[in-house]
Amino acid sequence: MAIKLDMSKAYDRIERMMRKLGFSDRWISLVMRCISFVSYSFVLNGTVCGLVHPSKGLRQGDLLLPYLFLICAEGFSSLISQAVSMREIQGFQCSRNGLTISHLFFADDSLLFAQATDYNCKSIRRILDTYARASGQVINFAKLAMCVSPSVSSHECTRLAAFIGIGVVDCHESYLGLPCLAGMRKKEIFSGIISKIWDKIRGWRDKFLSTGGKEVLIKAVIQAIPTYTMNLFQLPKSLLKEIYRLCTRFWWGSNGTSRKIHRCTWAKLCEAKGIGGLGFRDLEIFNQALLANQCWRILSNGNSLAGRVLKACYFPDGDFMNAESKSTASFIWKS
Numbered sequence: 001m002a003i004k005l006d007m008s009k010a011y012d013r014i015e016r017m018m019r020k021l022g023f024s025d026r027w028i029s030l031v032m033r034c035i036s037f038v039s040y041s042f043v044l045n046g047t048v049c050g051l052v053h054p055s056k057g058l059r060q061g062d063l064l065l066p067y068l069f070l071i072c073a074e075g076f077s078s079l080i081s082q083a084v085s086m087r088e089i090q091g092f093q094c095s096r097n098g099l100t101i102s103h104l105f106f107a108d109d110s111l112l113f114a115q116a117t118d119y120n121c122k123s124i125r126r127i128l129d130t131y132a133r134a135s136g137q138v139i140n141f142a143k144l145a146m147c148v149s150p151s152v153s154s155h156e157c158t159r160l161a162a163f164i165g166i167g168v169v170d171c172h173e174s175y176l177g178l179p180c181l182a183g184m185r186k187k188e189i190f191s192g193i194i195s196k197i198w199d200k201i202r203g204w205r206d207k208f209l210s211t212g213g214k215e216v217l218i219k220a221v222i223q224a225i226p227t228y229t230m231n232l233f234q235l236p237k238s239l240l241k242e243i244y245r246l247c248t249r250f251w252w253g254s255n256g257t258s259r260k261i262h263r264c265t266w267a268k269l270c271e272a273k274g275i276g277g278l279g280f281r282d283l284e285i286f287n288q289a290l291l292a293n294q295c296w297r298i299l300s301n302g303n304s305l306a307g308r309v310l311k312a313c314y315f316p317d318g319d320f321m322n323a324e325s326k327s328t329a330s331f332i333w334k335s
Contacts (some may be wrong), residue, residue, distance in 0.1 A: 001123065001152070002092070003166065005110040014068055016134070017075050026309045034064055051285070068311070069279075073105045075134060079127045088123040090115040100310075103173045109176055116152045121163045124150035128164075145169045168271055177234060186236050193226045194242055200225075213280060223281050231294065232332060240283050245281070294309040296322070 010066045014035070040052045059253070083089045084102045089285055091102030092113035104111045114120040132139050144166035148157045161168045174180060179189050200221055226235060226243065244266050251269070252260040271277025298307045298320055313330075315323035 001116045001120075001146050001148040001157075001160070001193060003112040003114075003144060003146045003164075005112065014071060017071055021071065021074065031064075031068075035068075056327065073110075075101065076127075076131045077105065079131060083123050083127060089120055089127075094309050095316065099308050099312045100304065101305075106176055116148050116156065118160070118163065122161050125164050141165045142167075143306045148170050178229060187239050190229065190233070190235060191227060191237055192241070194246070196225050197222055197243060197246055201246055204250070205255055214251055217278060222247055222250075223283065227286075227290070231284070231290045234291060234334075235283070235287055237284065240287075301306055316326055 015028055018031065023031075040076050041048050042050050042052075047232075050284055062305075074103065079248075080103050081188075084091060089102055091100045093100045094123075101113055103113065107257055112124060113125060127193050143170065144164075146157075146161055146164070147169050148160075171180060188228055203218060222243075229235065248262060248266050249255075249259075254260045266280075268276070270276045270280045270282045273279050294306075298303070298310060299306060302311065309321075314326070
């Protein structure tokens, strides 16, 4: 089973954690001042006014938050690792003889993995309560959700979720902004990219933009939207064609009521400026380049978490360059 956590950003008791990690008293004092003596002013019509003291400490998006989370997560990770070493929690095993993962933390996006048993659920609840008392972070159990493998019945899943006091979902839709699972309907899964691009174009459509302005917007905004996803997934060609269609219509000035003449193909516009194009990205080739960069990272750093997981699953006795693509492989590996 996989549990997605939701925690508040209250770091009032982080002082204890910092002392345990060996931070100096002066550094702890400076950090606590940033948390305890926070105030905000507002600019209204060009004038700075008001002085607000928030009751919840740091605002969302504060640059200090990721670092404070890392300090708190160090204690949380230690509790989980201790439970794993004492076999109170059995994490997710990538393969029969492969790596076992019990938790993933990145910023405030956290996932816990364990076996769907009463003993594991009891241990997880105990760890969450211990962490909440020690760190001062409030764990919102109403927003916590777990999903299980298809081998676990829905009745058993509901019972285990009630044991911890959390909800149940069929599947966690995303982690770090990327889909957790990609089935047969890949275009539907990545449809959010099209929606974001269309929202941008719709806001620009009624403005008088020069060709230079359109060029900058396409290169810097529209073609940058799918970049994060293309670092990990090979986007379907049908999705890329839809992106090309939106870019082409925006470039030539077409809208919902009128269609302008396209004086050359999109492929021509993607050519370098030195040979008559405008240097727009060919997203299919760019996608392959980003995936090749991930391959290079695995080759150069095989001891990374991603490298160890892929090796355990797809080439336990071989090397990355000679690994075969199985029919049952994940979409990430096939990409």
